[in-house]
Amino acid sequence: MSEVFNKLVSKVKSQDFDEEILIRVGYGASGQAAGSIKVYDWLTNNFKSKGEIRLVGALGLSYLEPIVDIKIKGKPRVLFSNVDVEKIQKITDEYINNQNYLKEYAFAQILQDGEELLDNIPELKNFVPFKYQKRIATRNFGEINPESFDEYILTGGYKSLDKALNSLTPENVLEEVKNSGLRGRGGAAFSTGIKWSFLAGNNAPIKYVLCNCEEGDPGAFNDKGILENDPHTLLEGLIIAGYATKSSHGHIFIRQGHNIPIENARKAVKDAYDNGLLGKNILNSGFDFEVEVSLTGDSYVAGEETALMEAIEGKRSMPRFRPPFPAQAGLWGKPSNINNVKTLSYVPWIIENGANEFKKIGTEKSSGTAIICLSGHINNKGMYEIPFGITIKDLLEKVGGGSSTGKGIKLLQTGGPLGGVLGKEAFDVVMDFEEMAKAGAILGSGGIIVGDQNVDVVDLIRNLVAFNQFESCGKCFPCRLGNTHMLDILDRACNEKSIKGDLDVVKKIGENMKVGSLCGHGQLGYNPISSALKFFDQEFIDKMTTFTIRDEKSKIPKMILPTRTRP
């Protein structure tokens, strides 16, 4: 440990963190939507004099939100689920005043050294579905206050940055990341180390590393999740990426309106500046690095790497023609590199524990973990960090706890609106990048939407195509017009009646979009339909080869869609 960093850590450690009673209330997007702020308000109004109350990030167990975590000195932390104002009154009365933990409300406990286990409540590490996780990028979720620099330092934060800057060369760091087998988690799954080496090989004085948290994929909330829960892990990864690629500037790129991630990112960057972890001569190593939080307007395509640069430059976020590639001329014409939030969040752990430890997790070609967001008709909705190699069946049954509607699971929608649909025949597939792609879907950013037997596949696909149509930037006409036509045809299939040849036309449009579009939005736009045809072709045939006008009962009404489309 370098002297400067040692000083910083001892300064943080010298403060008194030992509260008599500490109550943590989960406050991510999920907690907020479940109503945790009401519980927090009640606690601050009625309980503030008796203990410390904090808003923290979420554990990922979204289906149990709002989660309240109570720590009384000398006892384990007890976690209570689905807490509302009525419950919190009972919990504070019974547990804090009378030491009687209510086992009907408590679902898990976290034990620290020397504490005695409470009866009848499982430890969190053994709690299903929590126990299937290997938490690397999400290791601090629910543990620390996301706004607190000090708490991050106390969990060993920025140790990897100090190690990289003061005892490794940029080449060593790059080699380590390359050897770890880390691959991009934004969707393309390209080797992170190799991607970095493109930029590192360019000797320009000003170079950019960009962190992409645009995250427009419906069904995925893990990028925002990392910023909501632990922004410093990401920032540490970004600075290390800057060091390994010998870059001068970094940007964290977030969509406007997502207020918690934006505020957390800004606070983290400011704290890092204040503590000498950003700016000139970081930790006395001679390395200079500046980071800025940039916002974009609402545009899904802004998540594409060259469109993202256009957005940071303040223009319409439309993809650029390649070459030149970003590593040659990217943001403001300078060499640039883009990584997803999740990708960068693995980096501190890899530097601390070594490439080999990371390679041990997961499968041969997909090392490490996937951060999965489960939503839809499944019991244990939430965000889980699961090692690659689990079968989809186990993911649904063991982690997900099976169907929540009792009607049985019919399909998964993975990889966002440009990903695909998987039917029952694919449930034995092992979760890794290659196997998922072979099955017809992609893992993409990790969003998995589960549909039960009642879900109408054509209607679901219509929703995805409607999203793609709405979000097409309009630059390439195969994407702009193709999506519009496909939506028309699917609307017809769901609603009134199909026209002879509709199914063939869809296939033709899809093939043309693949070859005629500049970026993934058009190239992958046919994916949802092609993958759905693989598993559910009969449903398409039934709907699209019926040329009689539908009766009212079988009609699925026309979709209500936004009117503010791009001119």
Place this chain on the structure above:
Amino acid sequence: MNTNSKNNNLRSDIREILNSENKKSSKESSPPKTVTVLSCLLSVQDNFHYIPDEAIEEIADFMDKTINDVWGVASFYTNFRFSPPGSYSLDICWGPTCHISGAQEILRGIHKKLGIDTETETKDGKISLGYSTCLGACAQAPVYAIDHHLIGNASVENIMDTIKELK
């Protein structure tokens, strides 16, 4: 107040916002800030909750761009609006998770209750209805948001109850 001086006031307010954009970037030892057409538009909308015509001209002037350049950006991003919004924004998600959880039925029900049939303001100016592609709390689907505050497990009834509680 006549329209002319009202207009001048609006313009000076906009200029003040734009100038403070620039100040942030010149402060030393704080995070750098890149000022662009887009960042100016976002600041104006943050303050006024819509983009007045005057702002387009002021931003063009401030950034040394044409009015066309600024309109091009403003009309591209779907979060920008060009007329004053209602007192509260109501965003209902129509992403796939919410879709299979009944978002379309909720949208239809809310249309009926509010007496509107598209993304627009209610007659009394209380609510601006918007459809969101994803609010990011899929685990609590269907989701809606009042003034960007997320609320899960939506139904026509509980959305209407929430609206009634708004003053």
